[in-house]
Every structure is written in structure tokens, then in C-alpha cells.
Amino acid sequence: MNEKVTYNNSLSAKIWNALKYAFLIFGCLLVIFPLVVVLLGSFKTHKEYLTTEVFSLPAKMNFENYKTAFVNGKVLLGLKNTLIIIVFSCIGTIVTGTMTAFVVQRFNSILTRAVKNAFLVAMLLPSISMQVTVFQIINKLNLYDTMMSNIILYVGTDIVSIYIFMQYLSQISVSLDESAIVDGASYIKIYFQIILPLLRPAIATVLIIKFVGIYNNFYTPQLYMPSEELGVVSTALYRFIGPYGAKWxxxxxxxxxxxxxxxxxxxxLQKYIYSGMVSGAVKE
Amino acid sequence: MDDLLTVSGKKSKKTAKQWIQSYDGQKAITSIVFLLIPVALLILFTFVPAANMVVYSFQKRSQLGTDIEWVGLDNYKTIFSDSSYLMTFKNSIYYLIGSFIQQALALLVASVLCSRLRCKNFFKGVLFFPYLMNGVAVSLIFLNFFKNGDGVVSPQGTLNSILSVFGVEPYTWLGAETANFCLVFVSLWRYIGFDILMYIGAIQSINTDVYEAAELDGANSWQRFRYIVFPSIKSIIALQCILAVNGAISVFETPYIITGGKNGTTTFVIKTIETAFTYDKIGLASAMAMVLLSITIVVTIIQKTVFKEET
Structure with a gap:
């Protein structure tokens, strides 16, 4: 990128420059406006909300709505449940994902090649439509309406993470493993003492993608955890439409x-999120 | 792997022990132990449901698996002849056109963001943030944004409020005529940040020497874009457009929450989920899932063959 600033004083350059900023500012306003309306409205009383303009400031900072949302709307419970699911799913994914990647990437046998191809084929399957038949399996395992249903699906069907681990591992030189073998280390030892520590950046990427993915996922909790006590952030918020339909x-x-x-x-984590999101898109 | 174990087991106990301690033995055991759980999960939650999907798509059956009846290709015939199912394909065309507009806009924003500019990171951050937002939150924000309230019990939506300043009468934006356009706009608002990020990455990977040389030779912004940037990222643009086909047919979350598929806004995936979980027609829903899978496979084959060199 050319950061060196040369001052071009010609009129057309100035107009061009102004247009660029105007365009970007317009785009940003399109993003920010709907959010500002929501922020301002959240501090208004019901009467105030009905009678004032959408962009008018609230008369005073009123946190009643937040209290209602947190307690009656079960958002607090939703945050807690989401966090539990994220923690267990991340642990599960990191353990199974790194182990799979290690074996598939480092051992070249018929078995590992078959497993690798099986995972690559699985990447193709569109996940929402798959729920039509996954549902029965969750049901048969007696996992319907439990947190485990979500956790097991987040761990068991997350092929993107395995792919990221494999990609990253393919860039780590095998000579490290070989020198450890010369020193008499077992494969288990190589996995724990060499591979796992070296995979730390990939683990960070996977954690970011998983956090965003699970926090924002709607259909998995909606489909498999209908109980209100098992509401996550998405489903708790979705349930607002009924009882608070008129109380925006x-x-x-x-x-x-x-x-x-x-x-x-x-x-x-801005910088890591940008790169994480791009590497998470390998599937697409 | 099991064969290996039994063969060495037959020879003598000592050699079996030695084999386990050897690196070949270790390799086999580590492979099995490490892959056991992930492969079991893969089979259980991906391959078994996929196989079931193929079988069920030729059946008439309920979620509980009672009253199973083989119906041949009837389910597929329904999808491609019944107007309520065909309509979902028509709706995905809105999203497809929307995503072409989205690509063009994202490319424009990305090239502007790659030029000399202040506050680059701020602009990039703001435009990208919607991509990270919770889909339910986004949907609720726009449900309110496009709402047509009566102004007494339920207040006016944001768009109508803004327009009323200019003397425009309130309009039911989520009604049958305009609902799909609104939903496509929401989709663009939500996902464009990611495309911008992709294109910024692509543009930045272009060798800056060429770019600077062109600048010294007096090439203007448009010429630089037309003759340097565009040819270098052509394949990524084509790739994104191919993937847009997949995206357009898979739309689910925002229309499901904003309109619930009413007012002619049902998408293929909403219809699939409805058929399975509201109407309990697992056979038909499986056939729909198979259709979606076929589209995905065709798109992937195109992606892998046409763009093999570039990606």
C-alpha cells in the first residue's frame, strides 16, 4: 500500500477525494443509523417511545428496560447458557480437532487418507437442511432439549476447524517431529509437547471463529432446546417478539x-478477527 | 489396522509387545485412539443423516418413522411442480441479484479503502461490524426499521419516521410488494462487510510496484482499477459470484425471523424446515435437502474445476 503522501492540489483530485469520503461516510451512516435508533430507544419509557421522534434523545437515562430484559426476558440466563455451551464446545473441538489433524497430517496410511477424504466430503453438506435427518438421531440419543445436543453438534460437525488445524500443521516442518523421534519420544509425547504448543495460533483462530459462530447461531438452539430454561442469547431474544411485541x-x-x-x-481483537474470519471461510 | 494386530499377536506375545513399542505400532495405535471419537461423531452426525436423507427422499414418512410408504420420485415431482415450492426458487433470484449488487458495492468500497485515506481502519471496522452481529438482533433491528405502526399503540418504524419528515405517507414496507426487496437489503447490510474484507485482501496482494509505476505514468484511478486491479482479482470476483448461487438458495435466518416467510418471502430452506418440523413431512423435506445438496455439489464442482489454478 502506498502510504507516502504526495499533495496533489489539482481541483479534480480534491473533488475525487471528497467524493471518496462522502461515499464511505454514507456507508457508515447506513450501518450506524439503525443502531443509534435502538440505543436511544432502549433508554426511553414506553410512553416516551410512543410520543417522541426516533432520533430524539431520551429525557433521562432510564435503565428499567434493561432490568426487564435481563430478568423477565431471561437474557442473563441466555448469556450464561451461551457461555457454558461455548466453553464445552471449544474444549471439545480443540481436543478432537488437533488430534484428528495431527494423525491425518502426519501419518500417511490408507486409514488416514480415507479419514481426510471423508472430512472433505462432509464439508460439502449444507448444515441447515441436514437437520431434517439429524433431528431423529439427536432424538434417539435422548439428547433432545438438553445442552448436550448443541455441544455435541458444535463439536461433531465442525469440519472447518479441523481443516484450519490441518492447514496450519502442514506448514510446520516435519523435521521437528523427526528429531524428537531420534531422541526417543513417543507419538503421544510429540503431540503434547511439540504439535499442540506449535498449534497455538491456529487454536486462537478457531476459538474466535467458534465464539462468533456459536454466539450468533440461531437454528441449532431453536431446534434442539425449546425449553425456556435452556434459552441462549439468540433464542431468548427471539422469544421477545411474542410478549414484548408492542414494547419495542x-x-x-x-x-x-x-x-x-x-x-x-x-x-x-480486531486484527485477529479479520484474519480469523477469512480463514474460517475456506469452506465457502 | 486390526489385521496387523492379529497377525503380530499370532507370532508370539513378546513380538506383539515389541511391535506396540515400535514406531509402526505406535502409529497404528495413536491413529485409532486419536481418530475414534472424531470419526464416530462424523459418521453419526454427518454420514448417517446423509444416507437417511437419500432413502427418506423416496418415502412418505413422519418424524417418528411411522406409516412409511415408498413413493418413488413423487417428492421430487412435488418440489418442481407445486407452485408453493416453485415460488421459493423465484425468491432466491431476488437474493442472487442482490448478491451481485453486493459484490459490486463491496468491490467499490474495497478499492476506495485501499487508496490513500485517513481513518481507513475506522471505516473498515464500521462496515465490517454487522457481519459479526447476532442474526436475531439484526433481524429485530430491521423488523422495527421497516415497520408500519399506527403511531398510537405501536409507534412508527424508523424508515417511515425518517420519510415523514419529507412528507411521505407511511408505507407497509414488509407487505407483499416490497418485502423481498427489504429482506435482500437486510442481507446486503449484514454480509457486505465480509466481501469488503475479502476484496481488500485481494487488492493488497497485488504487487504495489506495478501500481506505483502506473501512477507515475499518469494513470488515473479508473484506469488503474480497470487495467491493474481488475485483471488481478477477476478470478476472485468470478468465484464469489458462483458462490452467490449457493448463498441465494440457502437464505434462512433473516426472512424466518422478520416475516416468518409470510407475504411471499418464503425461501427454499425456510420451506424445508417448515415441511419437516411444522408439517412433519420428513420424506418431502429430505427430498428438498437433496435438491439443495445437488446445487451445492454442482457449485463446488464448478469452483474446483474452473478455479483450480487460482485457488
Whole structure:
């Protein structure tokens, strides 16, 4: 990228430059406007919301809507459930994903080649439509309406993570493994003491993709955890439509609560999120 | 692998022990132990359901598997003849056109963001953020944005409020005439950030020397884009357009939450899920899933053969 600034004072260049900023600012306003309406509305009382303009400031900071959303709307419970599911799914994915990648990437046998191809074929299957027949299996395993149904699907059908681990592992030189073998290390030892520590950047990428993916997933919890006590952020928010259908200020508070964790993570890990999201798209 | 174990087991106990300690033995044992769980999960949650899907698609059956009846190709015939199913293909054309517009816009934004500019990261961050947002939150935001309230019990939506400043009468945006356009807009709003990110990556991978040389020779922005940037990222653009076919047929979340598929906004996947879980027609739903799978496979084959060199 050419960062060296040369001042071009010609009029057309200035107009061109102004147009560029105008275009970008317009785009950003399109993103920000709907969010600002939600933020302002979330502090208004019901009467105030009905009578004031969408862009008018609330008369005072009123946190009642947040209280309703957190407690009655079960968003707090949703955050807790989401976190539990994310933690167990991430642990499961990292353990199974790195083990699979290690064996498939490092041992070249008929078995490992077959497994690798099986995973690559599985990548093709469109996941939402698959639920038509996955549902029966979850049912038969007696996992319907349990958190385990979601966790096991997030671990068992996450082929993108395995793919990321394999990609990353293929760039790590085999000579490290070989020198360890010369020193008499077993494969288990190589996995734990060489491969796992070297995979740390890939693990970080997978964690980011998984966090965003699970936090935002709607159909898996909606389909397999209908109980209100098992609501996650997505489903708790979805259930706002019924009881609070006319009380948008409460729905707004719920939306803001739901966005804050995402925004916090985005602002702190921006650089990693950009690269993580791109490597997570290998599937597409 | 099991054969190996028994063969060495037959020779003598000592050699079996030695074999286990040898690297070949270790390899076999590690392979089996490490792959046991992941492969079991893969079979259980991917290959068994996929095989079931093929079989069920020729049957008439319920979720519980009672009253199974073989119907041959009837389910497939229904999908391609019944107007309520055909309509979903028509709707996916809206999304397909929408995603072409999305590609063009994303490319424009990406090339602007790659030029000399202040606050680049701010613009990029703001435009990308919707991609990370929870789909339910996005859907609810736009349900309110496009709403046509009566202004008494339920307040006016954001769009109608803004337009009323200019004297425009409130309009039911999510009604039958405009609902699909609104939903395509939501999809564009939500996903364009990712395409921008992809195109920025592609443009930045172009050798800057060529670019600077052209600049010194007096090439203007359009010429630089037309003759340097565009040829270099042509294949990525084509790839994105091919993948858009897949995306257009797989739309689910936002229309499901915003309109529930009403007012002529049903998509193929909403219809599939409805057929399976509301109407309990697992056979028909499996056939629909098979159709989607076939489209995915065709797209992937095109992607792998046509874009083999580039990707």
C-alpha cells in the first residue's frame, strides 16, 4: 500500500477525494443509523417511545428496560447458557480437532487418507437442511432439549476447524517431529509437547471463529432446546417478539445487551478477527 | 489396522509387545485412539443423516418413522411442480441479484479503502461490524426499521419516521410488494462487510510496484482499477459470484425471523424446515435437502474445476 503522501492540489483530485469520503461516510451512516435508533430507544419509557421522534434523545437515562430484559426476558440466563455451551464446545473441538489433524497430517496410511477424504466430503453438506435427518438421531440419543445436543453438534460437525488445524500443521516442518523421534519420544509425547504448543495460533483462530459462530447461531438452539430454561442469547431474544411485541423499548434493550459482548470482542481483537474470519471461510 | 494386530499377536506375545513399542505400532495405535471419537461423531452426525436423507427422499414418512410408504420420485415431482415450492426458487433470484449488487458495492468500497485515506481502519471496522452481529438482533433491528405502526399503540418504524419528515405517507414496507426487496437489503447490510474484507485482501496482494509505476505514468484511478486491479482479482470476483448461487438458495435466518416467510418471502430452506418440523413431512423435506445438496455439489464442482489454478 502506498502510504507516502504526495499533495496533489489539482481541483479534480480534491473533488475525487471528497467524493471518496462522502461515499464511505454514507456507508457508515447506513450501518450506524439503525443502531443509534435502538440505543436511544432502549433508554426511553414506553410512553416516551410512543410520543417522541426516533432520533430524539431520551429525557433521562432510564435503565428499567434493561432490568426487564435481563430478568423477565431471561437474557442473563441466555448469556450464561451461551457461555457454558461455548466453553464445552471449544474444549471439545480443540481436543478432537488437533488430534484428528495431527494423525491425518502426519501419518500417511490408507486409514488416514480415507479419514481426510471423508472430512472433505462432509464439508460439502449444507448444515441447515441436514437437520431434517439429524433431528431423529439427536432424538434417539435422548439428547433432545438438553445442552448436550448443541455441544455435541458444535463439536461433531465442525469440519472447518479441523481443516484450519490441518492447514496450519502442514506448514510446520516435519523435521521437528523427526528429531524428537531420534531422541526417543513417543507419538503421544510429540503431540503434547511439540504439535499442540506449535498449534497455538491456529487454536486462537478457531476459538474466535467458534465464539462468533456459536454466539450468533440461531437454528441449532431453536431446534434442539425449546425449553425456556435452556434459552441462549439468540433464542431468548427471539422469544421477545411474542410478549414484548408492542414494547419495542424492551426489545431494544435486549438487542443492545446482545451486541455488547460482540462489540467488546471486536474492538479488542480486531486484527485477529479479520484474519480469523477469512480463514474460517475456506469452506465457502 | 486390526489385521496387523492379529497377525503380530499370532507370532508370539513378546513380538506383539515389541511391535506396540515400535514406531509402526505406535502409529497404528495413536491413529485409532486419536481418530475414534472424531470419526464416530462424523459418521453419526454427518454420514448417517446423509444416507437417511437419500432413502427418506423416496418415502412418505413422519418424524417418528411411522406409516412409511415408498413413493418413488413423487417428492421430487412435488418440489418442481407445486407452485408453493416453485415460488421459493423465484425468491432466491431476488437474493442472487442482490448478491451481485453486493459484490459490486463491496468491490467499490474495497478499492476506495485501499487508496490513500485517513481513518481507513475506522471505516473498515464500521462496515465490517454487522457481519459479526447476532442474526436475531439484526433481524429485530430491521423488523422495527421497516415497520408500519399506527403511531398510537405501536409507534412508527424508523424508515417511515425518517420519510415523514419529507412528507411521505407511511408505507407497509414488509407487505407483499416490497418485502423481498427489504429482506435482500437486510442481507446486503449484514454480509457486505465480509466481501469488503475479502476484496481488500485481494487488492493488497497485488504487487504495489506495478501500481506505483502506473501512477507515475499518469494513470488515473479508473484506469488503474480497470487495467491493474481488475485483471488481478477477476478470478476472485468470478468465484464469489458462483458462490452467490449457493448463498441465494440457502437464505434462512433473516426472512424466518422478520416475516416468518409470510407475504411471499418464503425461501427454499425456510420451506424445508417448515415441511419437516411444522408439517412433519420428513420424506418431502429430505427430498428438498437433496435438491439443495445437488446445487451445492454442482457449485463446488464448478469452483474446483474452473478455479483450480487460482485457488
Amino acid at each position: 423499548e424492551i426489545i431494544f434493550a435486549g438487542i443492545i445487551v446482545c451486541i455488547i459482548p460482540t462489540l467488546t470482542i471486536f474492538l479488542t
